[in-house]
Amino acid sequence: MRKRNFGMIFCFTVLVFVLSIYTVPAPTMAQEKTFTLKVTNFLPPGHQASLAFDQWGKDLEKATNNRVKVKIYHSATLAAAVQQYDAVVKGIADVGNHVLGYTMNRFPLSEVLDLPLGFPSASVGIKMQNDYFKKMKPKEFNDVKVLWLHGQGPGFVNTRNKQVQKMEDLKGMKMRCYGGNARFLQALGGTPVAMPMTEVYDALSRGMVDGLLSSLESLESFRTGEHVQYVTQNKLTAYGATFLVAMNKKTWNSLPPDIQKIIDKTSEEQIDKFGKAWDQGDAVGKAFLEKRGVKFLTLPREEEQRWIDKGAKPLYDDYVKRMKEKNLPGDEALKVVLDFLKPYKK
DSSP: OHHHHHHHHHHHHHHHHHHHHHHSOOOOHHHHOOEEEEEEOOSOTTSHHHHHHHHHHHHHHHHTTTSEEEEEEOTTSSSOGGGHHHHHHTTSOSEEEEEGGGGTTTSSGGGGGGSSOOOSOHHHHHHHHHHHHHHHOOGGGTTEEEEEEEEOSOBEEEESSOOOOSGGGGTTOEEEOOTTHHHHHHHTTOEEEOOOGGGHHHHHHTTSSSEEEEOHHHHHHTSGGGGOOEEEEOGGGOBOOEEEEEEEHHHHHHSOHHHHHHHHHHHHHHHHHHHHHHHHHHHHHHHHHHHHTOEEEEOOHHHHHHHIIIIIHHHHHHHHHHHHHTTOOHHHHHHHHHHHHGGGGO
């Protein structure tokens, strides 16, 4: 009797063991695999946008329980500033931070974002950029997975030793600018000078240029503000510089759906976070300039209108015309960004 009971117990134990092997779910390959993202960023490590990138990497690793690892290469160590987008497309990097204005004519419809639209802060500008992307869904970015857009605070007119209080004051002044802003400056009577930002400090110190169009943040981060005496805040025609954070399509498609969902969620969160980071950079820049005794000038409303009529509107019309020639909805894109900014211009 005891032997029979022992045999039954033994058989039952083996049966339970065998069943447990097939009934306990094994981890899937996707859950076990760790994905490492190589991120290229041309900005230096201490830049506020770079710090925001570092935090994004940490947040993404935490949100995925370290199934995603983020390795960020700052200071253009993986790809030059003008090659950030290509580095992503070609798979040199999984994620990149690209300035649209560095590759003019490559993203024609999105050139609307860098027009002298006039916006009060980086936070507002970044929300506008992402609102534009969600509504227009430009096909020019179809070869990458767009994560989010961001950019500097409002770009003003900054001069060495001459006050600019009206349009005529710009006549003959050599001003460093880039992209479509050259045409804006030229329409106002200034002389645009193209040069890398890394050369502007020396050019200002030697008097090779009389000033530059830039945000307050870059006057501090590139130290160009050391040679600036006046900042003319042309608030209604301030320009922006749009950055695109994108992921390689093959990398994106290799990720499990749950990780893709987490990346989408963390990307959406960066709109506010990067806005705050860039605004903080402008605050630091303003404090730096005030400490040096730089004089801030504000254009009267009627003078602002002159800058709009003479400089900004012709660029808007030219943009719409060029997009029409390319069979792109430039009129709709311009309306999207201008409508977004209307509440901030009252």
